[in-house]
Amino acid sequence: MRKFLVVLDDSKECLNAMRFAAMRAAHTGAGVEVLAVIPPEEFNHWIGVGDIMREEARERIHAHFEVFAKWMRDRLNVEPALVIREGVIVDEIINQLADDPEVGVLVLGAGTDKKSGPGPLVTQLSRNAGSLPVPITIVPGDMSKERLEMIT
Numbered sequence: 001m002r003k004f005l006v007v008l009d010d011s012k013e014c015l016n017a018m019r020f021a022a023m024r025a026a027h028t029g030a031g032v033e034v035l036a037v038i039p040p041e042e043f044n045h046w047i048g049v050g051d052i053m054r055e056e057a058r059e060r061i062h063a064h065f066e067v068f069a070k071w072m073r074d075r076l077n078v079e080p081a082l083v084i085r086e087g088v089i090v091d092e093i094i095n096q097l098a099d100d101p102e103v104g105v106l107v108l109g110a111g112t113d114k115k116s117g118p119g120p121l122v123t124q125l126s127r128n129a130g131s132l133p134v135p136i137t138i139v140p141g142d143m144s145k146e147r148l149e150m151i152t
Helices: 013-028 047-076 089-099 120-127 145-151
Strands: 003-007 031-038 081-086 103-110 136-140
Touching: 003 013, 003 089, 013 031, 013 047, 013 103, 013 136, 013 145, 031 047, 031 089, 047 081, 081 089, 089 103, 089 120, 103 120, 120 136
Parallel strands: 003 031, 003 103, 031 081, 103 136
Antiparallel strands: none
């Protein structure tokens, strides 16, 4: 089965990327894989503290994911899968694409701030687009739900 890979983070544009991936999956019989990345710990010498922080991050990710997953299940009959990786986010996205050959499209949300551009993920992954194994779909962060429904 083909899957849409979408990144779960705390950005506003993440919401539209999730919506787009779920709606496209529902209309095409595909799946949704949600990737959350825990950044590397800065204080590795505090192993006990690092383990607690890592576990708290996993709990936050699961809670955040469940909100999106419930919406996907209830509204679109899509059962998303959650993947949690640790490391540098761009590297882990590329690693996930390499590790899961069923992913057919990477979906990213673009930021709407004119000064800061589309956001660090879109900027960095666009530079690597030619060497990625899948196409990237960039969803405008300020696109309305109605417009998303029309184009998916």
